[in-house]
Amino acid sequence: MFDPGAYSWMAEKVLVATWETIYMVLISTSLSYIVGLPLGVVLVTTADRHILENRGVNRVLGYIVNAVRSVPFIIFLILIIPLTRIIVGTSIGTAASIVPLTLAAIPFVARLVETSLKEIKWELVEAALSMGANAWQVISKVLLPEAMPSLSLGVAITAINLVGYSAMAGIVGGGGLGTLAYYYGHQRYENDIMWVTVIVLVLLVQLVQMGGDALAAKISNRRR
Amino acid sequence: MIKINNLTKIYHTPTREIVALEKVDLEVEKGEIFGIIGLSGAGKSTLVRCINMLEKPTEGSVIIDGTDITGLTSRELLSARQKIGMIFQHFNLLSSRTVFGNVAFPLEIAGLTGGKIKDRVGELLDLVGLSDRAGSHPSQLSGGQKQRVGIARALANRPKILLSDEATSALDPQTTGSILELLKDINRRFNLTILMIAHDMNVIKRACDRVAVIDRSRIVEVGKVIDIFSNPQTAVSRNFIGSVIDKEVPEHLLQCSNRQRPGTITRLIGVSFIGDSTGKPLISSMIKKFDVDANILYGNIDHIKDIPFGHLVLELTGEPGQVAGALDYLCGFGLEVEAIDSV
Numbered sequence: 001m002f003d004p005g006a007y008s009w010m011a012e013k014v015l016v017a018t019w020e021t022i023y024m025v026l027i028s029t030s031l032s033y034i035v036g037l038p039l040g041v042v043l044v045t046t047a048d049r050h051i052l053e054n055r056g057v058n059r060v061l062g063y064i065v066n067a068v069r070s071v072p073f074i075i076f077l078i079l080i081i082p083l084t085r086i087i088v089g090t091s092i093g094t095a096a097s098i099v100p101l102t103l104a105a106i107p108f109v110a111r112l113v114e115t116s117l118k119e120i121k122w123e124l125v126e127a128a129l130s131m132g133a134n135a136w137q138v139i140s141k142v143l144l145p146e147a148m149p150s151l152s153l154g155v156a157i158t159a160i161n162l163v164g165y166s167a168m169a170g171i172v173g174g175g176g177l178g179t180l181a182y183y184y185g186h187q188r189y190e191n192d193i194m195w196v197t198v199i200v201l202v203l204l205v206q207l208v209q210m211g212g213d214a215l216a217a218k219i220s221n222r223r224r
Numbered sequence: 225m226i227k228i229n230n231l232t233k234i235y236h237t238p239t240r241e242i243v244a245l246e247k248v249d250l251e252v253e254k255g256e257i258f259g260i261i262g263l264s265g266a267g268k269s270t271l272v273r274c275i276n277m278l279e280k281p282t283e284g285s286v287i288i289d290g291t292d293i294t295g296l297t298s299r300e301l302l303s304a305r306q307k308i309g310m311i312f313q314h315f316n317l318l319s320s321r322t323v324f325g326n327v328a329f330p331l332e333i334a335g336l337t338g339g340k341i342k343d344r345v346g347e348l349l350d351l352v353g354l355s356d357r358a359g360s361h362p363s364q365l366s367g368g369q370k371q372r373v374g375i376a377r378a379l380a381n382r383p384k385i386l387l388s389d390e391a392t393s394a395l396d397p398q399t400t401g402s403i404l405e406l407l408k409d410i411n412r413r414f415n416l417t418i419l420m421i422a423h424d425m426n427v428i429k430r431a432c433d434r435v436a437v438i439d440r441s442r443i444v445e446v447g448k449v450i451d452i453f454s455n456p457q458t459a460v461s462r463n464f465i466g467s468v469i470d471k472e473v474p475e476h477l478l479q480c481s482n483r484q485r486p487g488t489i490t491r492l493i494g495v496s497f498i499g500d501s502t503g504k505p506l507i508s509s510m511i512k513k514f515d516v517d518a519n520i521l522y523g524n525i526d527h528i529k530d531i532p533f534g535h536l537v538l539e540l541t542g543e544p545g546q547v548a549g550a551l552d553y554l555c556g557f558g559l560e561v562e563a564i565d566s567v
């Protein structure tokens with residue numbers, strides 16, 4: 001049962017797949033923040049009575065964000081295959097997975113960022129305005145720094161979600177732990193691989209959550 | 225310095241319109257500490273927030289040093305605000321920054337950098353007595369210290385005006401006292417005009433030169449604090465003063481009055497002193513001059529800013545002619561004398 005050759009073969013497969021998953025999650029988390037963070041800021045600041053009040057922009061963005069979020073990821077994945085092909089040239093592999101992962105995460109990130117920024121007391125914004133701060137200064141010197149502990153928890157939540165989503169992408173050939181579990185575990189009934197994959201995924205999620213918690217706590221502690 | 229004309233502010237909420245200020249006229253002189261007192265919801269915050277345009281007036285103008293700030297472009301408004309400091313009831317310091325960083329904030333906004341910021345923050349922390357706390361975070365400070373940081377921050381860009389919205393309302397009486405002394409000191413040293421909102425007459429009494437009483441969106445009385453204390457014109461003002469100076473004589477004191485000798489009368493009078501006369505022994509000279517007994521039932525001497533202000537309740541007993549003479553004598557010194565009740 002415990003054949004060393006099979007063991008090292010499996011270890012290598014799992015290691016490669018784990019790295020692919022980490023890679024997909026890292027890249028898609030980063031890319032989704034590059035777009036989602038400004039989007040979240042816009043959602044907050046264009047709201048009524050806020051510093052960049054703009055009802056039209058706020059409503060339209062809100063609708064788009066909700067629309068994308070309401071499509072189940074597995075459907076979204078298939079729906080945007082043509083777009084993925086245009087961008088990456090293929091719809092298979094880790095690079096191809098990054099496209100749907102990122103696009104699906106953007107509206108999610110935007111809402112998370114929005115929630116974090118809304119927690120900041122309006123009085124702090126007013127204090128900055130009373131000193132002559134412009135909108136950009138309010139955003140960069142008040143809203144984002146004040147929300148940093150909550151924003152870093154949001155990054156952890158996003159990354160954890162993307163670990164799960166990346167496994168789904170893996171089932172349609174996206175690479176990473178999802179592909180591994182699907183091909184060897186499901187299609188070839190190699191239950192060992194299935195379980196190892198599950199354990200690695202659990203560990204990965206734990207690690208990300210611990211990292212996020214530690215970062216948030218570190219920032220909060222520094223302010224205490 | 226600040227001239228407010230016909231200022232009206234109406235808030236539009238989904239359900240109704242709230243008239244927060246109605247046709248307010250007000251003039252604040254350069255270098256004075258001007259108080260605004262009123263009950264909660266009277267419109268005090270709205271009034272000061274119209275001065276730095278945190279609220280846009282529905283109607284009317286706010287003229288600062290000859291410029292109508294309601295007509296400024298948004299860019300002009302940003303630089304105008306740098307010259308109007310503001311402090312708040314709940315301090316509103318940034319938890320993401322140290323004391324140093326909080327005071328540096330307005331300097332960054334004004335475009336200063338590195339060494340200049342460092343020097344100026346040093347001066348300001350010195351001014352408010354917090355040089356040793358530059359590296360602390362706001363959460364490590366007491367309420368009074370937080371407000372000192374707030375004051376340093378508000379003064380960073382050398383404003384002409386300081387707006388204070390209930391800056392001492394969250395502080396205990398002793399800390400309130402030290403913050404008011406700091407503000408008075410800053411007012412004298414820099415000839416800074418201070419507009420100070422309070423709902424507590426003690427604060428106004430202690431720090432302000434003039435005061436406006438605001439009641440249900442309107443200014444009902446404006447004048448020197450001392451004049452309003454000695455001669456309030458409206459019921460609202462009387463209530464505020466009553467909360468500070470208690471002229472009501474407790475019931476049990478009225479009952480222990482002396483038994484009268486035949487041919488004498490007893491009168492209960494209230495005597496208010498302002499300024500110099502508190503230093504003179506008027507009561508004892510009155511007793512020497514007239515054949516009356518004076519029984520002090522109640523007394524209290526207080527200060528309005530730095531002017532002494534006192535109130536006595538006396539029971540005068542003597543022949544009618546002597547009592548009348550004694551009353552005239554007191555009136556002759558410019559004291560305000562009122563009969564409380566004939567016993």
Ligand SMILES: Nc1ncnc2c1ncn2[C@@H]1O[C@H](COP(=O)(O)OP(=O)(O)O)[C@@H](O)[C@H]1O
Nearest residue numbers: 235237242244263264265266267268269270271
């Ligand atoms: N942003 C706002 N929207 C609607 N109503 C407001 C707003 N700010 C203040 N008000 C209302 O305006 C009135 C005056 O408020 P305010 O100026 O804060 O009074 P004060 O500072 O004297 O307590 C109150 O009735 C208050 O509810």
Ligand SMILES: [Mg+2]
Nearest residue numbers: 268269270390
């Ligand atoms: Mg108020």
